[in-house]
Amino acid sequence: MDELQAVRYLESLIGQTLRVHATDTRMFVGTFKCTDAERNIILGNTYEYRFPSSSAIKDAAAKTNDGEEVVAPPERRNIKLDMTSRFIGLVVVPSQHITKIELEETPQQSHLRDTLRKT
Numbered sequence: 001m002d003e004l005q006a007v008r009y010l011e012s013l014i015g016q017t018l019r020v021h022a023t024d025t026r027m028f029v030g031t032f033k034c035t036d037a038e039r040n041i042i043l044g045n046t047y048e049y050r051f052p053s054s055s056a057i058k059d060a061a062a063k064t065n066d067g068e069e070v071v072a073p074p075e076r077r078n079i080k081l082d083m084t085s086r087f088i089g090l091v092v093v094p095s096q097h098i099t100k101i102e103l104e105e106t107p108q109q110s111h112l113r114d115t116l117r118k119t
Contacts, residue, residue, distance in 0.1 A: 005116050010035065012112050013103065018043060020093050025051050027083075028093055039095035044064040046091045052081040 001009070013032050020041055022027045024025050030046030052060075103109070 001116070009116055014108065017104040017107070019100075019102040019104070020095060020098055021102075023097045023099055027076055028088075028091055030091065033090075039098075041088070041093045041095070041098065041101070043093065044090050046088050047085050048088050048091075049083040049085045051083055056077065056081060 014034070016032050017029065018032045018041070020030075020043065022028070028043055028046050029047040029049065030043030033042040033044050035041055057079065060081055105113075
C-alpha cells in the first residue's frame with residue numbers, strides 16, 4: 001500500500017468504532033478521531049475494559065453458581081467472568097502500548113478496503 005492509499009484508508013476509519021488492545025491487557029473501544037506522527041491513536045466516547053483481577057478469578061473458582069464451596073480443583077472448572085468497564089471519554093493510546101487494533105467494519109468500508117488493495 002503506497003502513502004496515498006494509506007492516507008485514504010486512515011481517512012475512511014475516522015468516525016468508526018475501533019477496539020484497541022494494550023500491552024497491559026486493557027482494551028479501549030471508541031470512535032477513531034485521528035492518529036499522529038508518532039502513531040498514537042486518539043479515540044472519543046471511549047470505554048475501557050479490564051479483565052477480572054486474580055482474586056476475583058480465585059473467588060469465582062472456589063464457588064459454584066449457587067455460592068456453595070467447591071472441592072474440585074479450579075484448573076478443572078470452566079469459569080465465566082465479565083470484564084469490568086468504565087467510560088473514559090477522550091483517550092490517547094500511546095503507540096508503544098498498542099498490541100492489536102480491530103475495526104467494527106461496515107460493508108462500505110470493506111468494499112473501499114478491497115478496492116484500495118486492487119489498485
